[in-house]
Amino acid sequence: MGDIRGFLKVKREPLQCRPVCERIKDYHEVMTMRPDVRSEEQASRCMDCGTPFCHWGCPVGNYIPEWNDLVFHGQWDKAFELLYATNNLPEITGRICPAPCEYACVLGINDDPVTIRENELAIIEHAYSTGVIKPHPPKKRTGKKVAVIGSGPAGLAAADQLNKAGHSATVFEKDKRIGGILRYGIPDFKLEKHIIDRRIGIIKKEGVRFVPGINVGVDYSVSKLKKEFDAICLAGGSRVPRNLKIEGRELAGIHFAMDYLTQANRRAVGEKIPDSKLIDANGRRVVVIGGGDTGADCVGTANRQGASCVVQIEVLPKPAECRTDDFPWPKHPLILKTSTSHEEGGERHWSILTKKFIGKNGRVNKIACVRIDSSKKDTRPCPITQEVPESEFDIDADLIVLAVGFIHPEHAGLLDRLGVEFDNKENVKTDSNYMTSVNRVFAAGDMHRGQSLVVWAISEGRRAAHFIDKYLMGQTNLPSM
Numbered sequence: 001m002g003d004i005r006g007f008l009k010v011k012r013e014p015l016q017c018r019p020v021c022e023r024i025k026d027y028h029e030v031m032t033m034r035p036d037v038r039s040e041e042q043a044s045r046c047m048d049c050g051t052p053f054c055h056w057g058c059p060v061g062n063y064i065p066e067w068n069d070l071v072f073h074g075q076w077d078k079a080f081e082l083l084y085a086t087n088n089l090p091e092i093t094g095r096i097c098p099a100p101c102e103y104a105c106v107l108g109i110n111d112d113p114v115t116i117r118e119n120e121l122a123i124i125e126h127a128y129s130t131g132v133i134k135p136h137p138p139k140k141r142t143g144k145k146v147a148v149i150g151s152g153p154a155g156l157a158a159a160d161q162l163n164k165a166g167h168s169a170t171v172f173e174k175d176k177r178i179g180g181i182l183r184y185g186i187p188d189f190k191l192e193k194h195i196i197d198r199r200i201g202i203i204k205k206e207g208v209r210f211v212p213g214i215n216v217g218v219d220y221s222v223s224k225l226k227k228e229f230d231a232i233c234l235a236g237g238s239r240v241p242r243n244l245k246i247e248g249r250e251l252a253g254i255h256f257a258m259d260y261l262t263q264a265n266r267r268a269v270g271e272k273i274p275d276s277k278l279i280d281a282n283g284r285r286v287v288v289i290g291g292g293d294t295g296a297d298c299v300g301t302a303n304r305q306g307a308s309c310v311v312q313i314e315v316l317p318k319p320a321e322c323r324t325d326d327f328p329w330p331k332h333p334l335i336l337k338t339s340t341s342h343e344e345g346g347e348r349h350w351s352i353l354t355k356k357f358i359g360k361n362g363r364v365n366k367i368a369c370v371r372i373d374s375s376k377k378d379t380r381p382c383p384i385t386q387e388v389p390e391s392e393f394d395i396d397a398d399l400i401v402l403a404v405g406f407i408h409p410e411h412a413g414l415l416d417r418l419g420v421e422f423d424n425k426e427n428v429k430t431d432s433n434y435m436t437s438v439n440r441v442f443a444a445g446d447m448h449r450g451q452s453l454v455v456w457a458i459s460e461g462r463r464a465a466h467f468i469d470k471y472l473m474g475q476t477n478l479p480s481m
């Protein structure tokens with residue numbers, strides 16, 4: 001531990017964001033980097049506790065106290081080596097991870113936690129800017145071939161690890177470009193796409209092969225896949241959206257969040273969308289249904305497209321602003337999150353149920369809602385929700401975005417043709433070695449775990465790679481997390 005009194009001298013200072021009036025006019029990243037010296041100061045706040053709960057809170061098990069100490073001492077290259085040992089995509093998690101580690105930081109018990117995510121970002125960007133990151137192809141090849149299906153964070157992490165172990169990894173992707181939700185879901189104002197391209201450039205030079213534009217199971221048969229590869233890693237995500245099957249759902253102007261965000265991301269890089277398919281918030285009264293992170297991304301996108309007003313509604317009650325007894329430290333608490341998109345405009349309302357969509361000439365122009373009371377409790381853990389009598393009201397809206405989550409991966413196509421079994425949530429079921437019910441076929445990421453976080457997808461990809469290597473070689477040196 002570098003500075004034993006660091007946390008007493010230095011206050012938490014998160015990264016600054018560009019002013020709202022500036023950033024709302026473009027799609028560039030909202031966050032700005034800080035000078036290294038500020039990160040060194042922030043790293044000095046880490047107390048190097050005997051039992052680092054942050055490490056427990058991080059799904060990839062980052063060596064947080066150790067690299068904080070190295071940063072404090074200006075040993076940036078060593079900090080990078082340590083960070084890279086556990087995380088294949090720190091430039092991504094450093095930008096968009098909700099940082100469960102910080103909720104488990106011991107300093108957070110009675111002070112503000114260490115800026116762990118920002119320190120992680122500082123380490124990796126320092127390594128890029130000083131040229132420390134270079135492609136390191138494996139010295140020996142095993143002669144084994146592995147197909148990774150899906151190029152989101154789970155597929156990228158799995159392929160990177162398998163390649164490091166000397167296997168020839170081929171990543172198939174049905175979209176035109178590599179990255180999964182990182183590319184087509186998460187907006188540029190949170191993650192500019194050249195950050196993904198920079199990483200893919202390195203992984204490619206290290207020997208991973210990328211095959212975009214191929215829907216495996218449809219354009220590339222399952223029998224060919226099984227014949228050509230020694231093992232298969234399914235990392236296709238979980239993309240079947242939850243629908244709101246209520247009166248008026250068929251009206252024009254109601255879209256799933258991923259359809260809206262994918263188009264917006266395509267347009268941000270200059271792709272033309274035909275007018276007949278265009279989903280544009282310009283001049284429209286937008287209602288985003290769903291109070292989570294995806295909903296927040298839709299709010300930020302609608303504001304940038306020039307929506308006349310944006311309202312986000314959520315059926316659950318407003319979460320507490322700080323930890324409650326239900327979520328004692330170091331548990332990841334359910335608390336109110338205000339994203340940079342919320343700072344940019346619009347209203348948020350909780351405890352509101354959408355009853356029906358109302359339209360005129362085939363297009364939605366308002367939604368009928370009712371207020372919900374969730375205060376009643378019984379012995380069951382789930383809240384009892386009741387409509388508040390005579391609380392019905394309408395919200396004017398001519399563009400509605402449904403951001404109410406995803407139910408499970410698409411079964412039609414690859415999964416059905418492979419014949420893998422599903423768990424009780426309809427995700428791909430595996431044994432404790434990440435192998436599905438079909439021999440030689442493994443699964444990782446949202447397709448296996450259900451909709452989750454980027455850092456969990458990376459963790460899953462790494463774990464699957466560990467077990468694939470073990471299966472192929474009889475033993476493995478790849479870490480198990």
Ligand SMILES: Cc1cc2nc3c(=O)[nH]c(=O)nc-3n(C[C@H](O)[C@H](O)[C@H](O)COP(=O)(O)OP(=O)(O)OC[C@H]3O[C@@H](n4cnc5c(N)ncnc54)[C@H](O)[C@@H]3O)c2cc1C
Pocket residue numbers: 096097098149150151152153154155172173174175179180181182185186190214215216217235236237238258261293294297413414444445446447451452453454455457
């Ligand atoms: C809008 C949105 C915003 C989010 N924001 C955050 C955030 O800020 N922070 C965070 O931590 N998490 C966030 N998440 C969650 C996170 O993005 C996901 O948990 C993560 O991307 C899952 O990674 P994955 O690799 O399992 O799947 P995905 O990223 O979904 O990638 C799967 C890929 O597989 C491809 N594929 C599927 N089937 C086939 C096939 N048969 N052949 C070829 N390719 C196929 C798909 O096209 C896709 O590209 C967000 C999610 C959404 C939807």
Ligand code: SF4
Pocket residue numbers: 057058059060061062064087093094097098099100101102116117120455
């Ligand atoms: S990956 Fe996420 S949880 Fe892990 S150290 Fe980084 S910010 Fe924290």
